[in-house]
Amino acid sequence: MEQAIHQLLEQPGIWRASDRHAGSQPTAHTHVPTGFSGLDAVLPGGGLPARALTEVMHARHGIGELQLVLPALARLSRGGRWVALVAPPFIPYAPALAASGVDLSRMLIVHPHNDQQALWSIEQALRLGTCAAVLAWPNRCDDRSLRRLQLAAESGDSLGLLFRDTAAASERSPAALRLALERRQGGQLDVQVLKCRGIPAGTIGLEAGPVAPEAQAPSLALAH
C-alpha cells in the first residue's frame, strides 16, 4: 500500500503543497526569470517554472499582462526554440514585439475556431517540445483540461502561460503557479501569488515595480 502511494507521488503530474522543492532543486534551467527582480526574488527558483503551467489572471486587457512576461519571451525566443501564441484576443502587434526584443522569426500565432480546438492546439504546442513557451487565451478551461496541459508542458519541457479572467481564480487548478494582476491607481501593477509550488499554502502579496527591468525592453516601460 505504502509503495503504491510512493509510486503515485513520484508521478510528475502530482505535487505536494508541503514540498518545498518537489523533485529536483530549482535551478536556472528549470525556471525562467521574469526579469522583474521584485517578483523573481519571491518565486522559488527565481522565475516562472519552465516546464509547467502558469496562470495569469486579470480582469481587463491592457493592464500590463504581457509586460510581465515579455522580457522572458524575448530571451526564450532567442534560445533556439519557438514561442507560440494560441487564441490571442487581439492582433499581436509585430512592431511592439520586435521592439521589446522578441525574435519574430521564432513566433507562431495560432487562431483556433473554437474552445475545443484551442485546448487541443495548446496541448500540441506544449507537448511536441519545439516551443520554449506557449501563451494562450483559452475561453473555458476545466480542471481536467488543465491537468492535460500541465502534463503536456512537463513532457514537452515547455513553459505554458494561460491568461484567464479573474473569475477563474476561484476554480481548482493543477497549475504550478497562479498569479493575479491588478493595476492600482497611480500606475502600479500588483502581482498577487495565489498558488506556487514550493511556497507553503497561503498567498503572498507582491508589488512589482512598473518599470521595465531590462535594457532589452526599454520602449515598453510603463509611464508613471
Place this chain on the structure above:
Amino acid sequence: MLWLCLHFVRLPIESLSGAETAEHPLVISHANAVMQANAPAIQAGIRPGMAIAAARAISDGLRECDYCGDREARMLEQLATWAVQFTSRVSLQPPRALLLEIGASLAYFDGLESLRQGLRNSLANIGHQATAAIAPTPTAAWLLARQDDTAPVITRAELGERLARIPVAALDLEPARQNAIHGLGCTTLGDLRAIPADGLAKRLGRHLLATLQRAHGERADPRVDWQPPPRFQARIELPAETTHSDRLRPGFEHLLGVLCGQLRYREAGVTRILCELHHPSHSPTRLRVGMSRPGRDPHHLGMLLDQQLEQCRLTTGVIALTLKADTFHALAPAPRDLLDDGQQATPDDAWHQLIDNLSNRLGPDRVRALAVDDEHRPERAWRFTDPGRNRANDPPALPPRPAWLLGQPVRLISRGGQPHHHGPLILEHGPERIESGWWDGQDVSRDYYQAITPAGERLWVFRERRGERRWYLHGLFA
C-alpha cells in the same frame, strides 16, 4: 545480373483493402468456387476450390467478393510503383509476380540479407506478403518463387541443379501440354532438360524450350522496366461498404506506402496529398493533407491523414479509396532512409510536425507567423506570413507601440472633447503625428496618444486630424 522475384501469393485477397485482416470470414470467389479465403474463413474450414455453396453452408455470415482480374492487375501495378524504391529495374510478371533486378543495388543496401530485410519490413508496412526468390535469370527467379524456394541462387553454376528439382507443374502450362509431359515420363525440369532440345521443341513446342533456355540463361530474356506514372493516383477497393474510419486505415497505409516508395525512387517529396473516399451514390468525400515542407514519411502522412479522418463524420458508406499527389518536390536523399524507418527526429522535424498538425486540424490560414513592414501607417506596419518563412527584422525605431492592436480602430465616445472608454481617458503621452499613405488613397492623418482608463488599462488612441476629429481606440499596452 541478379533477379529477385516477389510472388504475391495472396494477391486476389490483398487487392481488397483489409480483407486479409478482417475479423469476419471472407472469400474471393470465381466461377462459383472459392479462389482464396482469409484467415477466419480458413479457420471455419473453407478451402480454395470448394464450391461457394458449400462454403456458405459451413460459415455463417460469410462475405463473398467476386474475383476481378483488372483489380488484381491494378494492384500489381501499384506494387511495382512501390518496388521502384529498391531498384529502378522492376518488371511485371502477371498475374501475381514482380521481378526486381537487384545486382546493381546490392552494394547500396549493404548486401543481400539487408535488402531482403528491407523488403520484408516495407511489405509488412503496406499490408502485403510475398515469397521472394533470387536467381541469376528472371525466369529462374520466377520459377523458384512459385515453388516457395527462397534460398538464393547466386551463381550460374548452382542454377542447373536447383532448377532440375522444380516440378513440371511450376511451369503453369495448359492441361493438354501438361499431360503430354507426363506421357513422356517427365516430372521435373531436370527430366525435361535430359531430352535433346530438338526433340523437346518438336514434341512440346518451341515456347516451352524457350522458357527452359531462358531459365538457364541460354537465351536472351529481355524485360520491360516498369515506369511509375509521372503523377500519383492510386485506388484501392474495400471488401464491403463501411462508415468506420478504422476500416479505411489499412487501405490508406497501402496507398501511402506505394506513394512513398515512388517518392524515394524519384528522390522527391510531397507537400500536398488529396484523398478521396468513394461512396456508392454520392460524390466522393475529399480529405486534403498539407505539409509545411516536402516529405515522404508514410508514418507522418498517415498521422496527418488520421487527424482528418477523425474529424470527418462519415454518414454514407465508403467503398473505395483514392490517393492523389500531383506535384513532386525534389528532396535530398536522406542517407539510408530506405531501410531506416526509425529516423532520428531533429528539432526542425518537430517544428514542422507541429505546424503540420495544427494546419491540418485548423486550416493553414489559422497558423501564422508575424513580420514587420516598413510603413508609417500602424495597421500596415505588420503582416501575417507563413510560419518559418519570415526573417528576424530589426525593429524600426519608433515611439512605444502597443503589444495588442485592434483589427479595426474602434470609435470612442467623446464628451467635451475628452475621449471615454470605461470612463474618461487621461492622455499621458502624445501626440505622435502619423500622416501617410496619400499615394494609395488610404491616407491617414492622426494624432496618437497613450491614454489610461480609470481602471488602469493603458490604451493607444488617436484623434483624426480631419473631418469631425473623432477619437478612436487602436491598441492596448498589455
